[in-house]
Amino acid sequence: MYEEMRKQLHEAHLTLEKYGLVAYTSGNVSVKVNEHVIIKPSGVPYSLLRPEDYVVVDLDGNIIEGNKKPSIDTATHLHLYRGIEWAKSIIHTHSTFATVWAVAEKPIPVLCTAHADVFGEEIPLSEYAPVGSEAIAKAVFKVLGKSGVVLLRKHGVMVVGSSLDDAIKKAIFLEEVARIAYFAQMMTVPVPLAKDEVERLYLQYHTKYGQNKG
Numbered sequence: 400m401y402e403e404m405r406k407q408l409h410e411a412h413l414t415l416e417k418y419g420l421v422a423y424t425s426g427n428v429s430v431k432v433n434e435h436v437i438i439k440p441s442g443v444p445y446s447l448l449r450p451e452d453y454v455v456v457d458l459d460g461n462i463i464e465g466n467k468k469p470s471i472d473t474a475t476h477l478h479l480y481r482g483i484e485w486a487k488s489i490i491h492t493h494s495t496f497a498t499v500w501a502v503a504e505k506p507i508p509v510l511c512t513a514h515a516d517v518f519g520e521e522i523p524l525s526e527y528a529p530v531g532s533e534a535i536a537k538a539v540f541k542v543l544g545k546s547g548v549v550l551l552r553k554h555g556v557m558v559v560g561s562s563l564d565d566a567i568k569k570a571i572f573l574e575e576v577a578r579i580a581y582f583a584q585m586m587t588v589p590v591p592l593a594k595d596e597v598e599r600l601y602l603q604y605h606t607k608y609g610q611n612k613g
């Protein structure tokens with residue numbers, strides 16, 4: 400089942416590794432196809448992953464196809480998919496700079512235009528929740544905004560995308576703006592961009608930037 404989507408999901412994991420957002424077995428990506436979710440197998444190093452290793456589950460977590468245990472975060476991914484109609488892909492990482500903000504228990508303020516462009520809001524911080532249960536998803540829902548990105552307190556990052564590519568882009572840009580913000584606040588007390596400017600940049604980016612026909 401889903402041979403082509405398995406290959407795309409496998410490439411997504413390799414892309415996250417290439418950008419240094421995941422290491423060895425940390426993190427995971429899933430995609431939703433109709434009423435099924437394809438997700439990374441638990442505890443398999445990226446170097447050993449193959450497209451046939453990814454596990455297909457239904458939205459209740461029943462294994463539809465696969466001979467490996469699905470990610471320890473499967474319940475979290477599924478709870479998010481059940482509650483977010485537009486969610487088509489979910490990424491969890493421990494990407495370094497974003498996780499530094501999560502460990503320091505600080506949301507990431509909108510300090511640069513790239514942050515405003517892509518996310519349009521401060522990156523929120525969830526309450527602490529134990530790994531491997533729906534608790535993380537419930538904590539995410541309490542703070543999730545339009546960006547679809549949440550810092551998991553003391554843990555890492557959860558990204559909700561409208562597609563696999565959207566989720567990958569958000570994960571990459573999040574690490575970039577987290578790094579910029581980290582070094583900026585080491586040099587000075589940076590002033591966040593004004594709310595109306597953030598909204599203007601976000602709208603412009605999502606309607607006119609790139610090949611948008613807006």
Ligand SMILES: O=C(CO)[C@@H](O)[C@@H](O)COP(=O)(O)O
Binds near residue numbers: 426427440472
């Ligand atoms: O964050 C954690 C463990 O702390 C896990 O979500 C993650 O590193 C990877 O687990 P899986 O290999 O997807 O089961």
